[in-house]
Amino acid sequence: MALLRPLAFLAFVAVTVVAFYFSEHTLVRRGYVVGFVAVLVVASATGVAMFPAVTMHKFADTVDEESTYHEFRIADESGTEIEYDQRASAPVIGTRHASLALATVEEYDDEKRLEIAAFLLEQAIEHRTDVESGPSFSERVRYPRHMHVEGWSATELEDVGEFDRLVIYERTVRYDDDAGSIENRSERKLLEIDPDEERIEGPAA
Known part of the structure; x- marks a missing residue:
């Protein structure tokens, strides 16, 4: 997890830069939005906070007894x-x-x-x-x-x-x-x- 979080952050930044550079293409824009929404859905379904969905998922932190x-x-x-x-x-x-x-x-x-x-x-x-x-x-x-x-x-x-x-x-x-x-x-x-x-x-x- 210590490696996964920074890698997820770097991957998100890289994908965002590429999507911005090719933003004139409709397919790229739609693909980026679909991917972003997919990340939010996965974070909501699993409860795993992962950038860029760190504070966007619907689950609160679990509390120990x-x-x-x-x-x-x-x-x-x-x-x-x-x-x-x-x-x-x-x-x-x-x-x-x-x-x-x-x-x-x-x-x-x-x-x-x-x-x-x-x-x-x-x-x-x-x-x-x-x-x-x-x-x-x-x-x-x-x-x-x-x-x-x-x-x-x-x-x-x-x-x-x-x-x-x-x-x-x-x-x-x-x-x-x-x-x-x-x-x-x-x-x-x-x-x-x-x-x-x-x-x-x-x-x-």
Whole structure:
């Protein structure tokens, strides 16, 4: 699969270039459209995400009976925590946040951990100022994001003091096979990183 995906991508690009070059021929145009639709049908029938049908097939990703992921939270001086608003660090959104949190716990050394925590904390502080001052004109007219992200509200931030440190949790969700609903959740704190004091605590430290 590691080789198949890049080969499929290169094949699609090559076929598209050829089809574009010979686009004046009706047979080529029709053949390209038929082939493209066929790829979509195969992706839908098999549930295999393959470029160019990566996000076009009708099947959602399968979910295991138990799912574990990592998430960032921000804590204030008193220990009050709030889930990290992914809009604060625009280049790192969605599943990339979970991947970065996992890498911070399992792969990076303390120097890299402090660097990541300092960046995310600084971005969070700036974003908090924007949230509390209300949406700007540019935000109101900006094209909507391609994914839904639950963000902070000014009301929610009233109960949180000045951001002090970054916290990483491991969360486990267990699903009911029959109903497909969440059966139970559990979480444990893995790391607490204070970049100002260069302090890293927790079982994963």
